[in-house]
Amino acid sequence: MTAKWIDISQPLSSRIAHWPGDIPFSYELSFTKEQTGSVNLGQLTTSLHTGTHIDAPFHFDSRGTTVLELDLNVFIGKARVIDVFHLKEIGAAQLKALNIEGSERLLLKTMPNSQPYVFPEKATPLHPDLGPFLKEEGICLIGVDVPSVDLFDSKDMAVHHSFCENGVHILENIVLDHVTPGDYELIALPLPIEGADGSPVRAVLRPLAND
Template sequence: MNEAKWIDISQPLDDKLAHWPGDTPFQYVTEYTKEQTGSVNIGKMTTSLHSGTHVDAPFHFDNSGARILDLDLELFIGQARVIDGSSFTMLNEEMFSHFNLDGVTRLLVKTLVPNNPIHFPADFPSVTTCGANYLGKKGVKLIGVDVPSVDHPDSKELSGHHALLKNEIAILENVMLDSVPDGDYELIALPLPIKEGDGSPVRAVIRPLLLDEKGE
């Protein structure tokens, strides 16, 4: 049986990448060229830890929260379900209850916002407290969204972040799902081991699960 191919759902990191207003944009330069060193090119990047596809650590929004290196790696590797929530304007209990989430540990949500890494959307659906609580009751341990944040860009309270933390649900943001069909996949979205980090860029990839991998 042929193995399914991995699908990259990460935003490419380049100087055109949209960034949160006021945050540090991504920039890459070849700091030293092969002509200068005599042997190699050496690049340097400057970036916010929340550039592109990334994981939020609880310390990002809670001074007493865990840093990125404290998070359980098992959260970011394993079976995930992709759902199409593009007909909903909020990621709330009503929205999530439309989908079968029985046995789902990792959930990736396609929203109504088109994937466009060079454009920062002014508005996008956010996770509500009731939505986070519903996911917690269903046993979800990670949510990934295809927008820059699980909270509205104007929010200062970050109720979605805090509600997800209360329910022990990890946060993955800015995944690219426009061309991904609903269904079950294997996910790998490992954050970098940044010891004091409040977040980390990730290379998020998925591949469809074959029937025997689903236990069917």
């Protein structure tokens, strides 16, 4: 029997946390079936970095590639979930001590419980030396269960730039509470938004069959 897909996305609703000062998510019916005589029509307003999303390089580099220019193959394929909640910092030295050999995409479980409706006060720091290390390990994507791979007050976005310079793509605000560490198939496709700096995704995992 084929394993079921596991949703690791934050549900989008008016209650979901957003970056302080950014545009919150909202959905409402513009027209009801009673008004149109045939269908309900909804509309949404949101920042592209609310909820589970990917960052395009254009987000932190005005000359960087936009969402529509990204290689979709990066967001589909083998991924490894690892538990790093016990670490005070996550850098090359820390990941070298863990089993990441053979990973293509790395999803980091940094919190024991996700809180989609509360913007976190802090997160486990990621070190910029991860970029070259992940490239050396052949990893093309890193996912985190917090709103950003950089510290929330960062202005230089050193970790974002390190990942970009080393071909490592970024997936943020995933939910791994209910996911056992191990190897999975990941689908986290961005929407084809022309010129965009990021995109919401519906991120899902499916356990890889044992050989």
